[in-house]
Amino acid sequence: MSEAVQTKSAFHKYWVILSTRTQEDMAYRANYVFGAIFRFLPLVTMIFLWWAIYAGRKATGASPLIGGMTYEDMVVYNALMYVARGFSSVPGTMSDISKDVKDGLLNRYLIKPINYLWYQVMYRLAHKLVFWYIALLTFPPIFFLMRRYFTHWPTLWECGAFVISLFIAFSIGMLFCSMIGMLAFWFLEISGFLFVVMMLEFFMSGQLIPLNILPAYLHQVLFFSPFGYEGYWPCVILMGKVPQDQLAQVLLIGFGWVGIFYGLSRLMWSRGLKRYSAVGG
């Protein structure tokens, strides 16, 4: 019986972290609303920039498709990227973890009967909950305004695969950021390096340019990278650009990366703790 109580409490403590963090973030929800509206500004530019590019092609009589995508597809891709990033981006995770390690703040968590990495997951999940609480009010009207661009009605399969891909997106985003943050166990000052990583992530996840219109030598590599799952794959899956017989393969590779990242982060944690000096610096 005592075992049963323990199992309950194991989940319970993380539930408490999650709900406390969520309540804390909810106190600042005005801040989220502010961000939720302004974050769509770049989409406005993208809509007109791509319009000008497609118009330029039309004028010269070139094919109206770029990388198999129509103008409407390109707009939808950029819009869906907001949904994908709403799952895969966990802002502050890298810097918070590295700071905890570097300044010896980890002690606070080590003496508690919790796993620090799961604590971080709950912390970020709370962020995401509040983010989506607000986003569910702001995204639908914006997507409704853009309805004429959504030319593809996704099948049930695509919807299912999309939901799974969003789970992969969050997992990869979370695990990757944790691992980069944990590098602080080995290197004292990594704040500059974090920017480089974030920028590469930005590029390799297809946020800047859809991966399929990059030069072939680049996109063939990036198709198999874990970063595509943070942006590119969820978008193109829902857009119906991935043939149904390849959906399973795409998702499997994604789960493979989640597994690898999970193993690596556990390894880094146990190795890192041995090096941890528990003092500020």
Added chain:
Amino acid sequence: MKPIWRYLKLTGLMMHNCFVRELQFKANFVVRFFTELMWLVMQFIYIGVMYGQTGEIAGWSKWDMIVLMGTNYVIAQLFEALFYDNCVRLTDQIRQGDLDFNLIKPINTQFLVSLRYTDYASIVNSMVGLGVILFALGKMGLAVSFGGALLFAALVINGVLIYYSILFVLSVWTFWIGRSNNLMELYWQFGQFSRYPGDIYPWILRKLLWTVIPMLVVSNVPAGLLIHKLKLGGIFYAFALGAVFLSFTVWIWKKGLQRYRSASS
């Protein structure tokens, strides 16, 4: 000592102080320099991909676009060098009640909080941006007269000050809302409007970006000067707008200070 000299001397001292600090963290300087350089390279790839699809975007050739990108890069880097960190710090100071230490100093507080810290890596980066502009102009076979270069420099400074005015007003907003850590995001999100030619936008949005949110005045005007896409009126308009925006910061700063509680929220 005349006030103007006092301010200039103080600016010099603050910049020197930051230079000494910068020398203590040389590795950080190098990393920051390369990070920004990578961002520039990514922009190049982006332009390359776009112009791989079409020869002209809204009447702008590839090199026109690179001149604009370079100009915007110079302006953004100069803004980041002089004001960005200070604006971010200001929001923290207002929120945590740390502004007191600046208020008691016998100098204009807006001047002090706006220029306290200088980021030297960004200054070096702005030089790289200048190189990009010169390279693109060379490719296009366009020459710039001495007067043109001076006017360009003045318009660049004007652009930096417009950026400053907008970000400063957003920082000062903290007096009213108590928290604004979205500042960095806002800078990126509004800033991206100045990276592209105004000609891609429909009429109403273009007007908006020329007046209320003048992101097109920031870099489209100086870039337009170099590639002969600018009318004379545009230059006068840009300077007038810069003056109006800068005056507004002084007014809103005073209004905001009246709401300062000197306590953490």
